Amino acid sequence: GMRFLLLFSRQGRLRLQKWFTPTPEREKKKIIRDMTTMVLARKPRSCNFLHWRDLKIVYKRYASLYFCLALEDQDNELLALEILHRYVELLDKYFGNVCELDIIFNFEKAYFILDEFLMGGEIQETSKQIVNRSIEASDMLQETMEEYMSKPAF
Amino acid sequence: LVPPPRLRELIRTIRTARTQAEEREMIQKECAAIRSSFREEDNTYRCRNVAKLLYMHMLGYPAHFGQLECLKLIASQKFTDKRIGYLGAMLLLDERQDVHLLMTNCIKNDLNHSTQYVQGLALCTLGCMGSSEMCRDLAGEVEKLLKTSNSYLRKKAALCAVHVIRKVPELMEMFLPATKNLLSEKNHGVLHTSVVLLTEMCERSPDMLSHFRKLVPQLVRILKNLIMSGYSPEHDVSGISDPFLQVRILRLLRILGRSDDDSSEAMNDILAQVATNTETSKNVGNAILYETVLTIMDIKSESGLRVLAINILGRFLLNNDKNIRYVALTSLLKTVQTDHNAVQRHRSTIVDCLKDLDVSIKRRAMELSFALVNGNNIRGMMKELLYFLDSCDPEFKADCASGVFLAAEKYAPSKRWHIDTIMRVLTTAGSYVRDDSVPNLIQLITNSVEMHAYTVQRLYKALLDDISQQPLVQVSSWCIGEYGDLLVSGQCEEEEPIQVTEDEVLDVLEGLLVSNLSTPVTRGYALTAIMKLSTRFSSVNRIKKVVSIYGSSIDVELQQRAVEYNALFKKYDHMRPALLERMPIMEKTATNGPTEIVQTNGETEPSVLDTKHPPPVTQPANQVRGVIISKYAGLHLCNLYIGIPPMTAYNKNGLKIEFTFERANPNPNIAVITIHASNSTEADMTDFVFQAAVPKTFQLQLLSPSSNVVPALNQGTVTQVIRVLNPQKQQLRMRIKLTYTHKGSPVQDLAEVNNFPPQSWQ
Numbered sequence: 026g027m028r029f030l031l032l033f034s035r036q037g038r039l040r041l042q043k044w045f046t047p048t049p050e051r052e053k054k055k056i057i058r059d060m061t062t063m064v065l066a067r068k069p070r071s072c073n074f075l076h077w078r079d080l081k082i083v084y085k086r087y088a089s090l091y092f093c094l095a096l097e098d099q100d101n102e103l104l105a106l107e108i109l110h111r112y113v114e115l116l117d118k119y120f121g122n123v124c125e126l127d128i129i130f131n132f133e134k135a136y137f138i139l140d141e142f143l144m145g146g147e148i149q150e151t152s153k154q155i156v157n158r159s160i161e162a163s164d165m166l167q168e169t170m171e172e173y174m175s176k177p178a179f
Numbered sequence: 180l181v182p183p184p185r186l187r188e189l190i191r192t193i194r195t196a197r198t199q200a201e202e203r204e205m206i207q208k209e210c211a212a213i214r215s216s217f218r219e220e221d222n223t224y225r226c227r228n229v230a231k232l233l234y235m236h237m238l239g240y241p242a243h244f245g246q247l248e249c250l251k252l253i254a255s256q257k258f259t260d261k262r263i264g265y266l267g268a269m270l271l272l273d274e275r276q277d278v279h280l281l282m283t284n285c286i287k288n289d290l291n292h293s294t295q296y297v298q299g300l301a302l303c304t305l306g307c308m309g310s311s312e313m314c315r316d317l318a319g320e321v322e323k324l325l326k327t328s329n330s331y332l333r334k335k336a337a338l339c340a341v342h343v344i345r346k347v348p349e350l351m352e353m354f355l356p357a358t359k360n361l362l363s364e365k366n367h368g369v370l371h372t373s374v375v376l377l378t379e380m381c382e383r384s385p386d387m388l389s390h391f392r393k394l395v396p397q398l399v400r401i402l403k404n405l406i407m408s409g410y411s412p413e414h415d416v417s418g419i420s421d422p423f424l425q426v427r428i429l430r431l432l433r434i435l436g437r438s439d440d441d442s443s444e445a446m447n448d449i450l451a452q453v454a455t456n457t458e459t460s461k462n463v464g465n466a467i468l469y470e471t472v473l474t475i476m477d478i479k480s481e482s483g484l485r486v487l488a489i490n491i492l493g494r495f496l497l498n499n500d501k502n503i504r505y506v507a508l509t510s511l512l513k514t515v516q517t518d519h520n521a522v523q524r525h526r527s528t529i530v531d532c533l534k535d536l537d538v539s540i541k542r543r544a545m546e547l548s549f550a551l552v553n554g555n556n557i558r559g560m561m562k563e564l565l566y567f568l569d570s571c572d573p574e575f576k577a578d579c580a581s582g583v584f585l586a587a588e589k590y591a592p593s594k595r596w597h598i599d600t601i602m603r604v605l606t607t608a609g610s611y612v613r614d615d616s617v618p619n620l621i622q623l624i625t626n627s628v629e630m631h632a633y634t635v636q637r638l639y640k641a642l643l644d645d646i647s648q649q650p651l652v653q654v655s656s657w658c659i660g661e662y663g664d665l666l667v668s669g670q671c672e673e674e675e676p677i678q679v680t681e682d683e684v685l686d687v688l689e690g691l692l693v694s695n696l697s698t699p700v701t702r703g704y705a706l707t708a709i710m711k712l713s714t715r716f717s718s719v720n721r722i723k724k725v726v727s728i729y730g731s732s733i734d735v736e737l738q739q740r741a742v743e744y745n746a747l748f749k750k751y752d753h754m755r756p757a758l759l760e761r762m763p764i765m766e767k768t769a770t771n772g773p774t775e776i777v778q779t780n781g782e783t784e785p786s787v788l789d790t791k792h793p794p795p796v797t798q799p800a801n802q803v804r805g806v807i808i809s810k811y812a813g814l815h816l817c818n819l820y821i822g823i824p825p826m827t828a829y830n831k832n833g834l835k836i837e838f839t840f841e842r843a844n845p846n847p848n849i850a851v852i853t854i855h856a857s858n859s860t861e862a863d864m865t866d867f868v869f870q871a872a873v874p875k876t877f878q879l880q881l882l883s884p885s886s887n888v889v890p891a892l893n894q895g896t897v898t899q900v901i902r903v904l905n906p907q908k909q910q911l912r913m914r915i916k917l918t919y920t921h922k923g924s925p926v927q928d929l930a931e932v933n934n935f936p937p938q939s940w941q
Contacts, residue, residue: 047274071538074506101469103502107416107466133262140307141299144339147375149372150367151424155368162296163296166258
């Protein structure tokens with residue numbers, strides 16, 4: 026199963042952190058430091074896989090954001106690339122041409138979408154449409170629209 | 180009353196900060212406002228404030244004061260509140276906090292909520308971070324939801340059950356009934372999470388595994404439908420239908436087929452079908468192929484299928500996509516032992532990967548190449564690997580050099596080839612060669628008797644070029660010390676013998692002694708080599724002079740050696756020829772690890788040389804000399820009673836203490852033990868004090884140590900002599916106490932030494 030998912034910018038600023046196993050706060054900070062250092066140091070045309078401790082790290086850059094997923098030994102790295110891609114597609118559909126600013130200003134939505142796609146380190150739903158529909162339906166349930174506009178201005 | 184700023188307003192404001200200090204100030208101000216708002220129990224803006232807190236938390240600021248607020252949000256009736264509340268709980272709380280347990284009741288209520296999205300939030304939170312107690316309390320609710328016909332909830336309940344089982348494995352049984360119809364679902368989400376749940380149960384329990392084996396035909400059918408079905412827009416990824424589900428099914432099949440012939444047979448056809456029909460132009464198809472290969476290799480598949488799998492990996496190696504090449508090499512590495520011949524067929528492709536630009540690929544290709552070397556391909560493979568050694572990054576050189584030495588030792592087609600290969604490694608990557616290679620190489624060279632003249636000539640010439648690579652210099656010095664006579668008499672047959680005089684050779688060795696490039700260990704080798712030449716060369720006076728100069732060297736190791744050698748010249752000159760005689764063929768013994776070689780010439784008389792006290796006069800000249808070649812000291816004459824092997828008394832935190840033994844004649848009840856302390860860490864151990872205590876029936880005398888600094892990185896040893904009187908010939912036991920200062924901190928340790936060899940006290 027997946028252990029954690031991190032999104033960070035090219036300057037190493039964290040944009041999202043999802044931990045699939047209980048991890049102490051100090052350990053989280055250390056892992057974030059290690060991941061950003063390692064991934065940002067990679068040469069441009071390297072493969073997308075790294076080894077770190079006993080985990081396989083799969084990372085991919087989309088525009089200005091790095092997506093970094095930690096896998097256990099029995100997990101399929103090539104499929105992990107598809108998982109990252111699927112998450113980006115979901116974000117893209119929701120925000121319409123998603124960019125880093127969308128994730129910064131609407132981080133809670135990024136989490137909501139993630140929580141419809143993955144759970145406890147495993148894939149929860151394999152259909153794009155079902156995930157999108159669930160998010161839209163949940164948004165509709167919100168009592169105050171002023172907090173959550175579908176494409177907020179910034 | 181002004182409402183607090185909105186989340187996105189705050190984010191915008193914080194991003195205008197030009198310095199870290201400015202940001203911190205803004206955040207502190209906002210946190211203060213949020214704290215007072217929390218104190219006032221404001222319900223309206225709690226959600227907004229917690230959301231802002233979560234943003235600040237992501238920037239790295241503390242947010243623990245919001246934990247309870249998350250609970251209040253979860254308990255609220257408003258969906259907006261619950262959404263942020265649960266998110267906050269997942270981000271700020273974990274099982275370590277007591278607050279965490281307070282969620283249990285809320286979650287229980289929400290699991291039974293009338294709105295499925297609320298139930299979903301509760302399931303998600305429980306399934307992500309529920310503690311064991313929470314899981315115990317709520318497992319029943321999860322089990323209920325696992326049986327619902329609502330696929331939205333059912334898929335979440337399945338993954339929640341997985342989490343419950345991971346936290347409280349004993350609860351696994353209760354989910355068994357609910358699994359009955361899981362695979363009959365049409366909904367892919369439910370199917371996928373069901374397969375995950377079944378996988379988890381099978382991996383944890385052999386009983387479950389046997390129970391679920393009957394699902395193999397159903398799983399095969401589902402997989403077949405996925406492959407054969409036409410385009411399904413909902414699940415399509417680049418022409419493949421639900422690759423995520425396909426991979427998970429393949430993984431479950433792997434677990435079910437492992438060590439079971441019938442199951443393996445039942446899945447044989449579908450595996451072959453997937454392996455041959457999957458589109459390989461994109462990553463997604465290759466992801467499925469990869470999982471298929473892993474399954475084929477793990478179950479009891481027929482050989483044709485296994486060969487098919489390895490060929491797929493071979494094709495992966497030729498793929499333009501680095502990721503696929505990487506994954507192929509990793510998989511081949513796992514199968515090279517069991518399917519060696521099949522992997523051999525792809526050897527040339529694997530060797531080509533040594534030239535890959537990607538560092539991870541290169542490393543795997545190197546490991547795999549070494550695994551594929553055998554007696555038939557040694558010459559060709561070694562050519563490639565030596566070329567790789569020349570040009571690879573420094574991070575690879577040590578491992579590659581070690582690999583070359585090992586392979587050469589196992590499969591060398593001739594002694595000459597072997598020596599040449601060693602030479603090549605020493606001259607091109609000599610500074611990366613591991614310390615423990617040096618004694619191994621020395622043994623190899625000693626045992627290649629007919630190559631001595633050739634070897635010493637080549638090593639001598641290498642020294643003339645470059646004295647910076649220590650392992651090369653050490654091996655060369657040793658060789659010159661042993662075979663210097665062959666060098667000056669120009670006896671080389673393999674190539675044109677060089678003309679070199681005794682003085683020129685001594686110039687080179689003395690040059691090593693004074694060079695800044697030489698480490699203390701290397702200097703030790705050089706001095707010993709010079710000494711040995713005193714019985715091979717005629718320029719004995721020159722050698723005597725060098726040896727006496729170093730009798731006052733600052734380097735304690737060098738000084739000790741020089742003093743011993745001086746003593747050889749002065750008092751025990753009659754023994755010198757025998758002691759410095761050519762080494763006979765060595766056998767490795769397993770004393771103190773593979774880096775120590777004890778050499779004897781088979782005689783059984785006790786040892787002669789006692790460097791600290793005059794030896795008994797009665798010993799005749801032609802005695803057995805025992806020498807220990809240790810990885811740190813080169814050839815070092817020291818006290819040795821043949822038959823008592825040295826022992827490691829202590830080895831912890833980088834400090835290693837070895838004991839060597841001799842009997843002090845005339846009193847056979849006294850065992851004389853010399854301790855050798857060495858330090859492999861990067862910092863010196865100063866104020867080093869060694870103390871020892873023995874049981875009452877013994878008496879112990881501790882003489883002064885050679886120094887109280889154990890230098891870092893094994894650059895020298897501290898020695899100290901212990902004399903133990905054992906009149907009752909009881910089993911020797913000792914308690915030792917070590918104190919020293921390391922990196923500024925005092926260190927103390929006590930240890931029992933009980934592994935004394937019987938000959939030391941019998």
